[in-house]
Amino acid sequence: MPPLFKGKRSIQKCKERTVSGGVVNQVDAVKIYIEYIRYGARRSTAQRISGISTMQSKQIYLELMGEPPKGGRNTTTWKAIVGPGHQLAIPAQKFLGAYLTQCGERIYSSKQIYGVLEAYKAYLAIHSQDPVILSLDKAYFIASCLWDGAEEAHVSSCLHCAATFPSLYPMADQCHVCAHAESASGFSLKKRRSRASVRRLTA
Numbered sequence: 001m002p003p004l005f006k007g008k009r010s011i012q013k014c015k016e017r018t019v020s021g022g023v024v025n026q027v028d029a030v031k032i033y034i035e036y037i038r039y040g041a042r043r044s045t046a047q048r049i050s051g052i053s054t055m056q057s058k059q060i061y062l063e064l065m066g067e068p069p070k071g072g073r074n075t076t077t078w079k080a081i082v083g084p085g086h087q088l089a090i091p092a093q094k095f096l097g098a099y100l101t102q103c104g105e106r107i108y109s110s111k112q113i114y115g116v117l118e119a120y121k122a123y124l125a126i127h128s129q130d131p132v133i134l135s136l137d138k139a140y141f142i143a144s145c146l147w148d149g150a151e152e153a154h155v156s157s158c159l160h161c162a163a164t165f166p167s168l169y170p171m172a173d174q175c176h177v178c179a180h181a182e183s184a185s186g187f188s189l190k191k192r193r194s195r196a197s198v199r200r201l202t203a
C-alpha cells in the first residue's frame, strides 16, 4: 500500500477557511465577499465576513465598484436600531421576519452568513419601495447580536398582530409596526374600560 500523503493534506487544510460554521474554500470566500458588496455591505464588513485579505478585498472592491470605498467606521448599537420610534425599527422588524423565515431557530445558535444574505435579498424584494431601507451592514449586525447572544438583544412577540420583532426588553409586547400605527392614528390598540364600566366598578 502507498504511504499516505500527510503533508499534502495539511497544505490543503491551510487553504480552507471557515465561513458560516462550514468550511469553504478561497473561491467561496471571494464569492460571498462579492455578494455582500453587491448588496451594499461596507468593504470592511464584507472582508470580515468572508475572511479574505485586506489587499484582495480592496482589489476586488475597486474592480466591482469602479472606485475605492468610502472611509468611516460602521458603529451602531442594538438600541440605536430598534429603540422605540427609531426610523430603522420597522425595517429591522421586517428583516427579522425574513431572516426567521429563512433560517428558523438557528438564528439564535449559529452564524448564518448565507442565511443573512438570502434573507436580506427576500427583504429587499418585498420592501424595496419602503421609505426607509435597512442596510445590509445593519441587517448583519442585528443577526450577529442574536447568534452572539448579546445582552441587549431581545426578540419579542407582538400581542396585537403576533409578529416577531427585535426589542429592548424581553417582556415587550407591542411590535414597531403596531406602535407606529397606534401613534399615527392616536388610537390605543389596548383594550380600555369604557367610562360606563369604570363607573359601574367604582359605584
Ligand SMILES: [Zn+2]
Pocket: 158, 159, 160, 161, 162, 163, 174, 175, 176, 177, 178, 179
Ligand atoms: Zn404588532
